Structures are given as structure tokens and as C-alpha cells.
Amino acid sequence: MKLLLIHCWNENEKSYRNRFSSLFAYPSLTLPTIYSLIPKNAFSKIDTIDENSQQVLYDKEKYDLVLLSFETSSCQTAYKHCREFKKRGTYTACGGYHATALPDEVAMHCDTVISGPAEISLPQFINDFINGNPKRFYRNDNVCSAMYRIPARDKITEKKKLKIPAVIANRGCNNSCKYCSMRTMWKSDPRPVEDVVNELKALNSKMVVFYDPNFFGDREYAISLLNAIKPLKILWAADATVSFGYDDELMQLAYKSGCRAVLVGFESFSAQSLASATKHSNKPDKYKGVIDNIHSHGIAVNGCFVLGFDHDTEEELIKIPQYIDYLGLDLCRFAILTPYPGTEFYEEYKKSGRIITDDWSRYTQNYAVFQPKNMTPERLEEIYMRVWKEAFKWRRVFKRTFHSVWRKKPYVFVLLGANIGFKFLGIDKRNKK
Ligand code: SF4
Numbered sequence: 001m002k003l004l005l006i007h008c009w010n011e012n013e014k015s016y017r018n019r020f021s022s023l024f025a026y027p028s029l030t031l032p033t034i035y036s037l038i039p040k041n042a043f044s045k046i047d048t049i050d051e052n053s054q055q056v057l058y059d060k061e062k063y064d065l066v067l068l069s070f071e072t073s074s075c076q077t078a079y080k081h082c083r084e085f086k087k088r089g090t091y092t093a094c095g096g097y098h099a100t101a102l103p104d105e106v107a108m109h110c111d112t113v114i115s116g117p118a119e120i121s122l123p124q125f126i127n128d129f130i131n132g133n134p135k136r137f138y139r140n141d142n143v144c145s146a147m148y149r150i151p152a153r154d155k156i157t158e159k160k161k162l163k164i165p166a167v168i169a170n171r172g173c174n175n176s177c178k179y180c181s182m183r184t185m186w187k188s189d190p191r192p193v194e195d196v197v198n199e200l201k202a203l204n205s206k207m208v209v210f211y212d213p214n215f216f217g218d219r220e221y222a223i224s225l226l227n228a229i230k231p232l233k234i235l236w237a238a239d240a241t242v243s244f245g246y247d248d249e250l251m252q253l254a255y256k257s258g259c260r261a262v263l264v265g266f267e268s269f270s271a272q273s274l275a276s277a278t279k280h281s282n283k284p285d286k287y288k289g290v291i292d293n294i295h296s297h298g299i300a301v302n303g304c305f306v307l308g309f310d311h312d313t314e315e316e317l318i319k320i321p322q323y324i325d326y327l328g329l330d331l332c333r334f335a336i337l338t339p340y341p342g343t344e345f346y347e348e349y350k351k352s353g354r355i356i357t358d359d360w361s362r363y364t365q366n367y368a369v370f371q372p373k374n375m376t377p378e379r380l381e382e383i384y385m386r387v388w389k390e391a392f393k394w395r396r397v398f399k400r401t402f403h404s405v406w407r408k409k410p411y412v413f414v415l416l417g418a419n420i421g422f423k424f425l426g427i428d429k430r431n432k433k
Contacts, residue, residue, distance in 0.1 A: 001064040001130070003043040007031050008070035008078040009051035013364050026166050026209055028052065030069050030096075032151030037122045042130055048156050051077070058084045065129060067122075068110070069096040072181075072340050073364040079109040086111075091134070093125060098360070100185055101342030103137060112136060116185065119143040145170070145191040150199055164207045169196045169225055173214040175241070178277050179306070182213050184342035190221045197228045210238035215262075216250055217241070223250070226257040235411070237261035243281045245290030251297040260411070261300040261330070264290075269316060269323055273309030277345075291327050295405045300330040300415065307387065308337035308380050310373040317383045321390040330404040331418050332391055333425075335365035336384050388426030397423055 007030045031048045038046060047063075049056055051074075058081075066085045070078040075098045082092040095114035099106045103113045112134050114121045121138035128134045153165065172188035173180075200208060215238035216222045229236070240262040244250060254262075266287055268274050274282045291301050303324065307317050324332050339345035339355065340363060349355050354371045362369050366384070368377030375383075390396075397419045406412045 001043050002045045002061065003038065003047070004061070004063040004066045005031055005034055005046065005048045006056060006066065006068045006078075006081060007048075007050045007052070008068055008074040008081065010074040010361055010364060011051075011077045012361055013073060013366075026164060026211075027153075027156075029151050029166050029168065029211060031156050032153045033149070034067065034069060034095075034118065034122065035152040035155050036149035037118055039123050039126055042126050046155070050156070056081055058088060062088065063090050065091045065093065068092065068094045070094070070098055071096060072098045072101070072360050073362075074098075075106070076361045082110045091129065093129075093134075095122070097181055097185060098341070101181070101340065103139075107136060112138065115139040116141050117143045119147040119149075145189045148191055148195070150202070164209055165203050165205050166209050166211045167196065167199055167203070168211045169215070170212050170218065170221070173217050175214065175217065175279075175281075177279050178344040178348075179337060179339065180213075181340040181343050184340075186213075188218060190218055190225075193221075193224050193228045196225060197232070200229065200232055200234065206234055208234050208236045210236060213239055214241055215239055216244045216247075216254075219247075219250065223253060226250075226253045226259075230257040232258070234258045235260050237263070239263045239265075241281050242266065242283070242286070242290050245294045248293075248297075251294060251299065255298045259299055260406070260409075261302060262294065263302040263304060264294075265304045265306075267304065267306045268309050268312065269305075269320070270309060270311040272311040276310055288327055291329060295328070298405060300405050302331035302333070302418075303327065303329040305332065305334050306337050307334060307384050308368060308370075308372050312372070313374050314379065314383060317380075317387065320387045321396070324391055325396070325399075328403070330400055330406065330415060331422065332400075333422055334384060334387055334391070336368055336380060337370075338363050338365045338367075339370055392419070392423035392426050394423075 007028060028050060031050055035046065035048065047061065068078045068081060078094060085092050092110040093112040093114060094106050094110045095118055099113050100115040103115045106113045112125060113136065114125055116139045120140040120143055125134060125138050170188060170190040172186040173182065174188045176183065235258045237260060242264060244262060266282060267279055269284045271284055294301050305320060339349045349370050355369065356371055356377060357369050368380040371377060372380050401412060401416045401419050404412065404415055406415050
């Protein structure tokens, strides 16, 4: 029997697919992780397609089963694939964030829906499928980090991707930001430190990026991991919250273990907006101090901002590029607030009649899919594009890079590449409008 695994990508969404920007995309762990969960010898052939860089060709091969994983914005592309493969007599099964949030909707388009973490459900489904008795729905949340398999990276062909491998130590987070869709899927459950270290050793790479949504969230675990990583002499980057910037001991240890950059979700310059999203650790008047503090430990900061909270005004949003100059960030990126199905924000906005479209292909963080409080959806989108454009003017790209904490390091060109990559990512977003 033959199996095809697809990580679907919204066909209207060019970002990361075009020109330069695709060259700066980190490799996804979705397909390698799914691949690692397929019981051995269950299939005579397994092919994979990451739509980020590969095309789905329906008639290239006849598959017995196609497994599709996708986020909300890619679901319509996934549904099209399901229709086409079903026409050709192939069994279709879907999983991922959207299948977890809206299993009944997804079930209208495929034969089987696998919601939540896949560690138990997916092998169960494959066994049932092979025995000719697959069920319509699978969900089993009783997974623990010990079940985590090393992603089968060697089985996946990825084109146009950075050659820096990604690793996950803890895919969950204990915080409760109302807009976060990650919380709908995973709970905080760090992997045994030894397992992470063994995976890093096997990768044999001088640079690594951690995909943990909140790498330092479990402080005690982070300290054990940092101590264990230190002897490996790798350079790495990870996601952190603002709290990291107050913790000198953690920052020192992080630097010594090879941390050279963190991505921090500052999200907003409005204290009221942050409070409404239960992002309690963020205090806008402390951002400058936090960034200076992280820089003083030799670590660069990529700041992320979300536009469209209820307390955001046009005047304040337009000033974001100037605020970023003042903060001295090394890299930045932006998103329009997007209430994803399954999140508290979605429920709140739906109840109050503020969701203006259920066209999921627009849930890319580039469109206003809800009615903002202080401006029209169109105006929010306009300001969003303007903020990307202003923040990535060439003079800002060069200033951010060559005034950065990495300015005297040989890897400063990685930062230049990232700033240029993000500039083109912003242009991709504008071109698509
Ligand atoms: S801190 Fe980040 S990962 Fe954790 S709940 Fe908030 S947005 Fe999600």
C-alpha cells in the first residue's frame, strides 16, 4: 500500500513561497514528525509533499491513503486536495490545528479526522485503516513528552529552505493568551533533557532553532536544558516572553549555552490591549529596558507585534516603525490580530457578532477578519501594509543590522539576510492584496 503525506499551504498565500523570502524559511517539523509516527512496514511506499515548496500532482501516482495536515488558512486548499484524491479512489484523512478546532467541518471533506496530538491517534488510525476498519474521528490527548519521536528529517525532501535544523524541547506553554491557537493543541510537557541533547548531537549542526512556543516558560527545566546544551557548542535561537528580559541569571546562562537570538512577542504598545488578551507579562513602558537588558547579554531580539486590538488607534499603530527604531530591535515582524477558531478570542468575537468572514483562506494574519473597534477593517489592513513598508525601508534594514548586538560578529550577515528576507516577506504580503 502507498501513502502520501501532505503539509498543505493556502494557495492564495504567497508569503514564504516567493523569491527571497522562501530562502529564509526554517524547515517545518510537521511532515518529519508525522512520518516518525507511521508504524514501520505499514506501507510499501511513503511520499511527502510540503506545499511550501512542492506541488501536489493528483495523477502522478495512485495512493491508497493521503494524510493531510493543515492550519485554518490552508483548509480550503486541503479540501480541494481531498475532493481530487477521493475522485481517484484514494482514502483521505486530515489532522492539524483546524481539524482540532472544527472536526465536524473537516469531516464533511474527508473520510477520517484526527484531532489533537497525533502520537496515539495516528498509529491507531493507520492500524485500523490497514485492517479495513477506519473510524470517522480520532482524538486522544493522553500523550506525554516521552512519546515524542525524533522527527524523520532524512525522509523529507525540502527545497528552498534554510539549512538550520529545528528542534522542539517543549511544544506547550503554561500561559493563557486569549488569541493563542497553540494552546488548543498542546499542553506544557517538556521532553527529558537527555532526549533533547541526544537529538541535538545527532543533528551535528553548528546552528539550531528551537520551535518551542515559550522556551524559557518552565524556568527550572530551561536551566537544566541550558546546562546540558552548553558543552555542545552550538549557536541557537528560540521564542521567549518579555519575562526573559528581567531574568539576568537565565540570560547569562542562555548566552553561555549558545543562545544568540530570541523572538519575543511584544504584541502591542497598549497596556489595555495586552490586558484584554491576558498577556500579563508585557508592560509597554518596560520594553526598552527589557531589550537593552537582553542585548547587554549578547542576545539579539526579534520583536513581534499584532495590530488590531480593541484599544489600538490609527494614530498609535502608524507610529510602530518609529517605536521600533527607539527600542533598537534587531528584527521585527507584524501580524493582524486573527481570532482563530478554537481560541477564546474567536468565541468572544463570534458571540458579539464581530467576525466578518468565515472564509478561512483569509485567516492568514494579513487580513482583518473581524470588525476592529477603532477603525474599519480596510483601514486596519492599510495601516498594516504601511507599517511593514515603513519598518523595512532599506535605511532601517541596514541600521537595524549594523547597529545590532551582532554588528561585530561574523554571523551579522545572518541578521542582514533575515532583515532582507522579512522585507521581501512584507512585499509579498502587499503584492497579494
Ligand atoms: S506566551 Fe506565547 S505560546 Fe504562551 S499562550 Fe501566550 S502566545 Fe501562546
